[in-house]
Amino acid sequence: MADQQKVKSVPVLPWMRNPIDVSLFEECTLSLLPCLDPRLNEALQNMGISSLFPVQVAVWQETIGPGGFERDLCVNSPTGSGKTLAYALPIVQALSNRAVKCLRALIVLPTRDLALQVKEVFDKIAPAVGLSVGLAVGQSSIADEISQLIKRPKLEAGICYDPEDFSLDLRSSVDILVATPGRLMDHINSTEGFTLEHLCYLVVDETDRLLREAYQSWLPTVLQLTRFSDEGFFPCAHTFRPSLFGSLKTIRRSGVERGFKGKSYPRLVKMVLSATLTQDPSKLAQLDLHHPLLLTTGKMRYQLPGKLESYELVCESKLKPLYLVALLQNLGGEKCIVFTSSVESTHRLCTLLNFFHDLPFKVQEYSGLQRQAVRSKTLRRFREGEIQVLVSSDAMTRGMDVEGVRSIINYDMPMYIKTYIHRAGRTARAGQTGRCFTLLRKDEPYVQLGSSFAVSVGCAANELCPKLG
Numbered sequence: 001m002a003d004q005q006k007v008k009s010v011p012v013l014p015w016m017r018n019p020i021d022v023s024l025f026e027e028c029t030l031s032l033l034p035c036l037d038p039r040l041n042e043a044l045q046n047m048g049i050s051s052l053f054p055v056q057v058a059v060w061q062e063t064i065g066p067g068g069f070e071r072d073l074c075v076n077s078p079t080g081s082g083k084t085l086a087y088a089l090p091i092v093q094a095l096s097n098r099a100v101k102c103l104r105a106l107i108v109l110p111t112r113d114l115a116l117q118v119k120e121v122f123d124k125i126a127p128a129v130g131l132s133v134g135l136a137v138g139q140s141s142i143a144d145e146i147s148q149l150i151k152r153p154k155l156e157a158g159i160c161y162d163p164e165d166f167s168l169d170l171r172s173s174v175d176i177l178v179a180t181p182g183r184l185m186d187h188i189n190s191t192e193g194f195t196l197e198h199l200c201y202l203v204v205d206e207t208d209r210l211l212r213e214a215y216q217s218w219l220p221t222v223l224q225l226t227r228f229s230d231e232g233f234f235p236c237a238h239t240f241r242p243s244l245f246g247s248l249k250t251i252r253r254s255g256v257e258r259g260f261k262g263k264s265y266p267r268l269v270k271m272v273l274s275a276t277l278t279q280d281p282s283k284l285a286q287l288d289l290h291h292p293l294l295l296t297t298g299k300m301r302y303q304l305p306g307k308l309e310s311y312e313l314v315c316e317s318k319l320k321p322l323y324l325v326a327l328l329q330n331l332g333g334e335k336c337i338v339f340t341s342s343v344e345s346t347h348r349l350c351t352l353l354n355f356f357h358d359l360p361f362k363v364q365e366y367s368g369l370q371r372q373a374v375r376s377k378t379l380r381r382f383r384e385g386e387i388q389v390l391v392s393s394d395a396m397t398r399g400m401d402v403e404g405v406r407s408i409i410n411y412d413m414p415m416y417i418k419t420y421i422h423r424a425g426r427t428a429r430a431g432q433t434g435r436c437f438t439l440l441r442k443d444e445p446y447v448q449l450g451s452s453f454a455v456s457v458g459c460a461a462n463e464l465c466p467k468l469g
């Protein structure tokens with residue numbers, strides 16, 4: 001495992017050598033945030049937000065503030081530090097004065113549950129300034145999704161319409177779209193009236209995960225469809241019906257200074273984010289970033305949340321289930337996620353735990369083996385507190401934000417540092433405290449931290465599991 005944990009030595013791109021250090025930023029109360037639209041201020045207050053977190057202030061400065069969206073942003077900031085609002089707020093503010101409705105911001109996430117979570121954040125702020133948010137994740141049938149995303153003209157009975165004219169009148173019902181790559185590609189390939197030609201903002205959240213998997217070449221396709229050719233046309237426009245707003249080619253931000261390599265075409269602003277952002281030049285090259293700016297937290301490559309405590313529990317392999325039960329009992333029924341190494345062991349462990357009839361908490365599994373509808377229902381029940389212990393494969397590892405999760409248990413040691421960071425990051429979010437326990441066999445080494453990562457103290461098993469100690 002030590003070999004797998006070795007941090008690959010890749011040459012760091014020159015622009016990554018002088019990042020903006022987010023940890024030098026202070027929280028900023030909304031009343032002091034320059035240029036914040038009062039309607040958004042009110043929407044944020046309604047969400048219980050009275051100040052912005054450091055990463056949100058740093059991104060605001062580079063977008064709405066003096067930075068003015070001049071550079072593409074790469075944000076590497078710990079789990080739970082508020083990256084979603086860091087991009088959602090500037091995008092909504094920037095679009096708040098738009099005159100014509102068309103699809104201008106696209107947010108891509110790797111999973112449906114994550115996309116739903118991010119849409120909820122946009123739903124809380126975008127309507128305040130008259131913007132609509134759509135979802136393309138395959139939660140409903142494609143026909144339902146199309147009817148949410150594309151507005152069709154009302155046809156009058158008795159009049160014969162030319163199909164060509166009819167398709168010219170299709171327009172977007174949404175300003176902002178939150179999507180998973182698969183469904184996005186379905187709409188790109190086959191939804192009449194769906195166009196990316198007015199796109200101003202592209203967000204690739206959980207970038208390292210999305211770049212790892214090609215998903216039908218969604219990224220090159222999106223970049224291709226949003227790029228002007230020298231002739232001023234979109235290269236693939238012939239494959240799509242022209243839209244009503246086909247003539248409004250200047251909707252996107254334009255200006256010579258925003259062009260690239262001397263060209264003056266309007267530029268698509270990109271924001272890419274992760275708690276474990278890749279430094280791999282070949283991966284980053286896929287994003288075709290414009291004059292990128294790195295925002296990162298502190299000197300370490302990866303950082304755990306400040307108030308996370310990490311513990312290792314060493315026990316004999318055959319006693320692991322008993323240690324787990326004792327630990328869960330000690331946690332007193334508070335919300336907790338138990339991570340295992342595979343979908344099969346998730347199922348086995350959950351079944352085993354449910355054999356203990358007198359446990360004072362409810363246990364359910366959440367894994368990629370289950371149907372999406374089952375997973376979403378389990379997640380809702382976990383959020384609402386009907387289930388206290390979620391046994392999960394790595395389907396729950398990234399991005400999921402569930403209030404009240406105070407403990408994470410690695411029943412199986414994660415193979416990679418990145419996995420450890422994302423799993424542990426399901427707790428200690430938004431400045432809260434949290435604990436991450438890792439069960440280890442006697443001969444099993446703890447995650448190799450290397451110099452890229454910091455973790456707090458461990459403690460002996462019998463301190464946490466006195467019943468077994």
Ligand SMILES: Nc1ncnc2c1ncn2[C@@H]1O[C@H](COP(=O)(O)OP(=O)(O)OP(=O)(O)O)[C@@H](O)[C@H]1O
Nearest residue numbers: 049051052053079080081082083084275399401430
């Ligand atoms: N300014 C704020 N004030 C209070 N709470 C906030 C603020 N910004 C975000 N939050 C809350 O912080 C939590 C974490 O935010 P978010 O999910 O955006 O983190 P993240 O950095 O994207 O984490 P991950 O890397 O795990 O995806 C959420 O519950 C969110 O509602």
